[in-house]
Amino acid sequence: MVKIGIITDKFHLEHKISEFLKYLKTKAKVTIYIEESHILNNYNLKFEEDLFFVKGKGKIIIALARLIENETRIPVINSPRAILLTMNRFLNSTLLQKAGIKIPDFSFIPYRYSPPFEDFIVKNIIDQKKYKFRPIIKKNNGHITVFDERAINEVDSEKENYRYFYYQKFIKSKWEYKVYGFGEDLFFYKQIPILVNPNKMETRKRIDEIEELKEISLKAMKIIDLKAASLDFLKSKSGEYFLTDVNSLPNFNYIENGPKKFADFLISQAKK
């Protein structure tokens, strides 16, 4: 029986992966490493798993994944590099833009500086914690500005030693497109943008594959080294798709039979 290690935290274990684990345990021998109770020790690194799945973005989770990656040949999904890149919006924006993927213009500047765009959204810099997106929206003279409350909290926090804002040019779009990727298997959805209707699942519907989104999604996943991802797109008035967010922890519960499909995908990726 294939051996799968799950590196996660209490929150994901209790709220996000129970159905997935129930199915996975019928197909694989599962070991669970929980952030809150695990201690990393650089001289105690023996692993017998055939694959590790990382469900979480905590510091210990990433550090353990990084140690496994450095010390063994066991596949880790997603890789620590991929998780760090998706967590750090500025870094993945830089990389994706350079690779020719259309993303909204962005700028990373000290928070006291004037906004670089007339219409913009300020997003949190490091997307690591579990609390949700809470937008503060202002409309003035035909322009829209959005601040993610988390971005303001980051700047105000005494724990962080930086005072910066990540600005992304605002793209007005009728729909928000969401692509889930498990390897090369993609699942396409659209919904009313979350800024218009915060209850994203209320309007979400499955749609047929869009060739352009497929091409961009697979390219972005390859560049960032993501084996599992969810990607958000907006479509401008001129019909261009802009990649606005990349997430290394896709919620497979939103896909029909998602937990089973994802577990089968993981097993297929295990060390042979």
Place this chain on the structure above:
Amino acid sequence: MKIGILSKRTGFFTEKLKDYFENKGHNVKVYTKENLCINKTLLENDLYVMKSKDQIPFVYAGYYAEVNGIPVIPNTEISYKHKNRLEAHLLIKNAGLLSPPYYYGTIESLKNNLKDKDFPLILKPINSSGSVGIKIINSINEIDEICAEANEILYLENFINGTHYIVYFIGTEICTLEKVPLENEHSEMTKVDTSEDIKTLIFKWKSKYNLLFGHLDIVKETDSGTLYIVDSGTFPQFVNWKCEGDPVSKIANLILKKYEDLKSKL
């Protein structure tokens, strides 16, 4: 040439480096957390010097420059990995060298798993070099005394009993100083001859990561004579450089030469 220096401060080594480059005819701008905007305006420079290694904004800026084809010296990845203690351990291990055992976990898990025999341990901030925030913990009970939040994550490292050194290297020159354990680079130190085992270690480290200059904090364990690397840095202040010559000009010239080498390869 236009040179950008990514630095927390405008004084000290950064100021001297700026003056040296300017005297050589280069245009130099120092970017601190107050004036560093990471966008297309950064692309006007030909070269960046990464003096400070805070992920935000300096590593971000270095990453942006490199992705856009502008060299950064020391390079962004190696600077980031020196700054993060867990990554630094991997650098040391991957170079075939030794670092002390460490434990990394929440306060609760550390308290539940560590035994009295594991102490003393040294508490170190995860993202820093030098001795800022370093404390010795002698028992499990002391963990609670020093940490306010129970869900805080701590990095604890075994204390190696031995002789402590800071070893600077610039090009092929090595300057070794004996220091009081856990004291920082600015404390009083005594210059000593560089032993053969330290020399071998430094050249191994330098060549593995293609470093022009930097420093290692090394402890020679009293009982075994084994060398452990307990801290590493890509760009120290060199305040205790008690060897021949001026470190500023040596380093500036190495950077300029490296830039010319990189340019000729393009």
